[in-house]
Each structure stands twice: as C-alpha cells, then as structure tokens.
Amino acid sequence: MNLQARLLFLLAYCSATSWALIPHINPFKLQEVEYHGDDVGEPLILTPLLEQGRIKDARIAASVSLSGCAKDITSYAGYFTINKQYNSNLYFWFFPSTSDYKKDPVVLWLQGGPGGPSMYGLLMENGPFTVNKDLELELRNNSWTNSHSVIYIDSPVGTGFSFTENEKGYARNQSQVGSELYEALQQFFQLFPEIRKNDFFVTGESYAGKYxxxxxxTIHKNNPDAQEKINLKGIAIGDGYIDPEHQVGYAEYLYQLGLVDKMSSNVIKYLEDKAATYISRGDYIKSKEVTDEAFNIIMEKTKVNIYNYLQQGNSVIGEDLMKEFLNKHIVRRAIHVGRTTFGSNKVYHYLSEDIPRSIAPWFVEVANNYRVLLYTGQLDIIVAYPLTLNFLKHVEFRDIQKYHKAQRKIWYVGRELAGYSKNAGNFTEVLVRNAGHMVPFDQPKWAENLITRFTRNKPF
Structure with a gap:
C-alpha cells in the first residue's frame, strides 16, 4: 500500500469509528460545584493580616477545627492573594508533621489537570484522612504527614477553591503558574517562619509534571537575590507529563500489552506522528487536537481506564466523594472557603495551548542543581512508564549518562516487592508495581516509603 492509499485508509478508518468525543485527557471532571446552603462565612484571605505583621492573628484565623476522627489533627487553611489587580487568590490547606514538626521536611503537593484540585491528593491519596461512602472522614495509616509537613495548594488560580475575579487572572503558561506559586509560598513562610529553614520539596503528579x-x-532563579530564601532540596514527580513531544508513544505500548490490534496501533501511530509534527512547527493547538483524537480511539478500542488499565471506564475513584464532602456546610465553614465555587473549566481552557509545550529545559536546570525523583505507576497508560523512559532519552543533565549505565535495583518495603529503582547521583527513577496514574491512591504504603526515602536521601 503506497503512502497516499495508506492515508486514505486511515482517514476512512477514523471516520467510520464511533466514539464519544472526549474534550481533553484530564482525569478530573472540571464542572463547577456551587454552594447554595446555609451561611458559611466569607473566604479567609490571610494576605492583609500578613502585610500588617499580625502573624499570630492570621494563624488563629486559619486554624481548622473538624469533628470526629479529625478533631485532634492540627491543620490550617485559607487564601493567599497572589495578584491584587485581578483579586486572584490561591487556596491552601496545611498539615504540620505529626512526628518532628521543627525538623521534618516540608512538602508541597500539587495535583495535575490542568485544573485538578490538590484537595484530591489530600483526601484520596496521601493526606492524614480520607472520605468514606458516608461522607465522613477516616484516618489514613500511610499519610505523608506522618513524617513531613505537607502543604496542599489548589493551583493554578481557578482550580478547586482558588479563585480570581478577572479573566486575565487565569494562567496562560508555566511561567505564570510558577510565579504565582512562588508568591504564595513566600506568604506561607511568613505565616510559618519557624519551618522556613527546613528542607523543602516540591511534589506532584500528572500535569504537575510541569507545575x-x-x-x-522559579525558586532557583529567585533565591540568590531573595531577602527570605526557600530551602529547596529537590522535586518528586509521579507519572509526570513533562515533555509531550517525547511522551507520546502509545501505539506500540498498547499493542505490546494486547489492548489494541495492529490496525488500531497503526492509526494511533499515524496520529502521534502528526501531533509531533505540529509540535515541531509550533502549532500547539493542532497538536492537542490530534492527540485528543488519538485518545478517543484508544478509549473506544480498549474500553479500559487510561489511568489504570486493570480497571474499566475513565472516572477517577473518589472524585465525587471528595466534592460532596467539601461542599458540606460544616466543612466549608471549618476550612474557611465561604461560598466559593469549587472548580472551573476555565483553567483548562486558558492552558490548552500550553499542554503540548515542553518544560524540559527547566527540568534540566532543576536536575542539575537539586535532587530529583521520577516515579511511575506500572499500570498507567496516560503517562506510561515507557513514555517516561523515552523522555529521559532526550534530555541531558548532570547525572543522566550515569543513570543510563546504572544497575536497576529491586525495591522492597518490608517483605513486599514494591517496584524497581535506578539511581545516579542526585537523580532517582522508580517503577511502582500494581499502581496506576495515582500511585499514592493505589499503593499508599509504598508511596509513603517512597517519599520518605527520597526526602531523607536514603537508597531504595
């Protein structure tokens, strides 16, 4: 079959395939969740108190008081204004370490999306409690707060409880995302100055591979001249979407798994190549459209969950429970969000053109100066393990050549085979067994061990 005939065949195949159009490959539903219940007060904006030097008052105001099993868990929540012109505010919920607060590392957790709330990570992945089917809290045994102080921030503005009053307040690129988070962190460490010098790590999963x-x-570039420095020690990214051009290789992967036949694999490969061509031309909108088309075919032809291929459908487990819990009257009042609408599809809309763009140069700069952990769930499709390895073949940083030559090691947690790791200098890469896109959700015990080893610089 010549090239022209092949293209005609592929186009006819695509046209004949019936699938429900998927507007994006985001794991989260981005519809707004409004509140219409009883009075829950106003959103707690802490910035004015910080500007007045009223740190103690701000701490008292931000204190969270929950009932049930969470009544003895110390936490603080509220808003930092990061752009006064547009009244843009980032929402945070902070949990001090339950072990050694004054010495333990401080970890920031960022969800992906774009538009995925970090409240999901808190309630469904690695926070001190989770939500059950009765919309009540239950303590989590393997919380990252057991030995870390953890900050959850809904970022960028418009995500989760974070909000802006102007369309211009929504982020359009990663430079804006980084700058706004940096401003929020400066205010956070004003609020909690006693842990400013603790080791600090930025972590997250999925599209947070860019955040x-x-x-x-941003921290690295600002620290030399900053009056108050942030003690950045490293970053940890789970199933991270970092360099789209080199992380689109689903055709062969799905074929080798037996999830698609050769015909479907050829169609997906054709679309992947087309998307890569658009990226090389700088046509990011076209690239995104073609990539979405490829995912429509993948979901139609496999019927598996692209975030964990052992499951069906594509819903994120626990997302609806999280939203219902956070919309309860007593919860909204306790965590100081007032009547703020939860979530917005505008975050995804304004970052659409950013999705196919690479952040590899910034990743390289960070990897040359700090510790880096990349971990991937074995059962993920959306950012599958081979795609992360392909990304690593196309970047150059201080330890990468040593990494390529390093011996892979088996990682145990107790007697449990948790996965496989490779380490070279400040760089560590890990495959987590029996886990999908959200590793801490699928394997909470192993994920806690993973982050603790990394922040303490202990070998796997």
Missing part, C-alpha cells in the same frame, strides 16, 4: 519544575525553577 513542579516551573515552581522549582
């Missing part, structure tokens, strides 16, 4: 390097790079 994490963006913030770390």
């Amino acid at each position: 994490v390097p963006a913030l770390a790079y």
Whole structure:
C-alpha cells in the first residue's frame, strides 16, 4: 500500500469509528460545584493580616477545627492573594508533621489537570484522612504527614477553591503558574517562619509534571537575590507529563500489552506522528487536537481506564466523594472557603495551548542543581512508564549518562516487592508495581516509603 492509499485508509478508518468525543485527557471532571446552603462565612484571605505583621492573628484565623476522627489533627487553611489587580487568590490547606514538626521536611503537593484540585491528593491519596461512602472522614495509616509537613495548594488560580475575579487572572503558561506559586509560598513562610529553614520539596503528579519544575525553577532563579530564601532540596514527580513531544508513544505500548490490534496501533501511530509534527512547527493547538483524537480511539478500542488499565471506564475513584464532602456546610465553614465555587473549566481552557509545550529545559536546570525523583505507576497508560523512559532519552543533565549505565535495583518495603529503582547521583527513577496514574491512591504504603526515602536521601 503506497503512502497516499495508506492515508486514505486511515482517514476512512477514523471516520467510520464511533466514539464519544472526549474534550481533553484530564482525569478530573472540571464542572463547577456551587454552594447554595446555609451561611458559611466569607473566604479567609490571610494576605492583609500578613502585610500588617499580625502573624499570630492570621494563624488563629486559619486554624481548622473538624469533628470526629479529625478533631485532634492540627491543620490550617485559607487564601493567599497572589495578584491584587485581578483579586486572584490561591487556596491552601496545611498539615504540620505529626512526628518532628521543627525538623521534618516540608512538602508541597500539587495535583495535575490542568485544573485538578490538590484537595484530591489530600483526601484520596496521601493526606492524614480520607472520605468514606458516608461522607465522613477516616484516618489514613500511610499519610505523608506522618513524617513531613505537607502543604496542599489548589493551583493554578481557578482550580478547586482558588479563585480570581478577572479573566486575565487565569494562567496562560508555566511561567505564570510558577510565579504565582512562588508568591504564595513566600506568604506561607511568613505565616510559618519557624519551618522556613527546613528542607523543602516540591511534589506532584500528572500535569504537575510541569507545575513542579516551573515552581522549582522559579525558586532557583529567585533565591540568590531573595531577602527570605526557600530551602529547596529537590522535586518528586509521579507519572509526570513533562515533555509531550517525547511522551507520546502509545501505539506500540498498547499493542505490546494486547489492548489494541495492529490496525488500531497503526492509526494511533499515524496520529502521534502528526501531533509531533505540529509540535515541531509550533502549532500547539493542532497538536492537542490530534492527540485528543488519538485518545478517543484508544478509549473506544480498549474500553479500559487510561489511568489504570486493570480497571474499566475513565472516572477517577473518589472524585465525587471528595466534592460532596467539601461542599458540606460544616466543612466549608471549618476550612474557611465561604461560598466559593469549587472548580472551573476555565483553567483548562486558558492552558490548552500550553499542554503540548515542553518544560524540559527547566527540568534540566532543576536536575542539575537539586535532587530529583521520577516515579511511575506500572499500570498507567496516560503517562506510561515507557513514555517516561523515552523522555529521559532526550534530555541531558548532570547525572543522566550515569543513570543510563546504572544497575536497576529491586525495591522492597518490608517483605513486599514494591517496584524497581535506578539511581545516579542526585537523580532517582522508580517503577511502582500494581499502581496506576495515582500511585499514592493505589499503593499508599509504598508511596509513603517512597517519599520518605527520597526526602531523607536514603537508597531504595
């Protein structure tokens, strides 16, 4: 079959395939969740108190008081204004370490999306409690707060409870995302100055594969001249979408798994090559459209969950429970969000053109100066393990050549085979067994061990 005939065949195949159009490959539903219940007060904006030097008052105001199993868990929540012109505010919920608060590392957790709320990570992945089917809290045994102080920030503006009053307040690129998070962190460490000198790590998963390097790079560039420095030690990214051009290789992967036949694999490969061509031309909108088309075919032809291929459908487990819990009257009042609408599809809309763009140069700069952990769930499709390895073949940083030559090691947690790791200098890469896109959700015990080893600089 010559090239022209092949293209005609592929186009006819695509036209004949019936699938429900998927507007994006985001794991989260981005519809707004409004509140219409009883009075829950106003959103707690802490910035004015910080500007007046009223740190103690701000701490008291931000204190969270929950009932049930969470009544003895110390936490603080509220808003930092990061752009007064547009009244843009980032929402945070902070949990001090339950072990050694004054010495333990401080970890920032960022969800992906774009538009995925970090409240999901808190309630469904690695926070001190989770939400059950009765919309009540249950303590989590393997919380990252057992030995870290953890900050959850809904970022960028418009994500989760974070909000802006102007369309111009929504982020359009990673430079803006990094700068706004940096401003929020400066205010956070004003509020909690006693842990400013603790080791600090930026972590996250999925599309936060861009947010994490963006913030770390911003800290790195600002620290030399900053009056108050942030003690950045490293970054950890789970199933991270960092360099789209080199992380689109689903055709062969799905074929080798037996999830698609050769015909479907050829169609997906054709679309992947087309998307890569658009990226090389700088036509990011076209690239995104073609990539979405490829995912429509993948989901139609496999019927598996692209975030964990052992599951069906594509819903994120626990997302609806999280939203219902956070919309309860007593919860909204306790965590100081007032009537703020939860979530917005505008975050995704304004970052659409950013999705196919690479942040690899910033990742390289960070990897040359700090510790880096990349971990991937074995059962993920959306940012599958081979795609992360392909990304690593196309970047150059201080330890990468040593990494390529390093011996892979088996990682145990107790007697449990948790996965496989490779380390070279300040760089560590890990495959987590029996986990999908959200590693801490699928394997909370192993994920806690993973982050603790990394922040303490212990070998796997």
